[in-house]
Amino acid sequence: MRVLGELFEPVEAETPFGGQAVSYASLGSVWLRLDGRRRRERSEAGGLGVVEVATAETRTDPRLIEGRVIRVGGADWRIVQADVEADRPGRCDLQLERTR
Numbered sequence: 001m002r003v004l005g006e007l008f009e010p011v012e013a014e015t016p017f018g019g020q021a022v023s024y025a026s027l028g029s030v031w032l033r034l035d036g037r038r039r040r041e042r043s044e045a046g047g048l049g050v051v052e053v054a055t056a057e058t059r060t061d062p063r064l065i066e067g068r069v070i071r072v073g074g075a076d077w078r079i080v081q082a083d084v085e086a087d088r089p090g091r092c093d094l095q096l097e098r099t100r
Helices: none
Strands: 002-014 020-044 049-060 067-072 077-086 091-099
Touching: 020 067
Parallel strands: none
Antiparallel strands: 002 020, 002 067, 020 049, 049 091, 067 077, 077 091
16 A cells, blocks of 8 residues: 655754754655564663664655655654665665654
């Protein structure tokens, strides 16, 4: 099943007090097919964290680069890896991740 997601670019800025603020600039929409959602636990400084990972297939788009965020169904997924398929021109496989 294909879903429509919105693509965002994280924009970091320094606050007047020396901290970091992150806002998200919209880059448009992208159609994708989400496959294989799964959860895994990852060790973090404060204990165990739960990470949800998924793969997605979409058309090749130069806006789809690592570090950008796709919002699908209210959930924000970070693009971890974008692979253009050599044997399937015009298609791109994405590795997505979100922290819970």
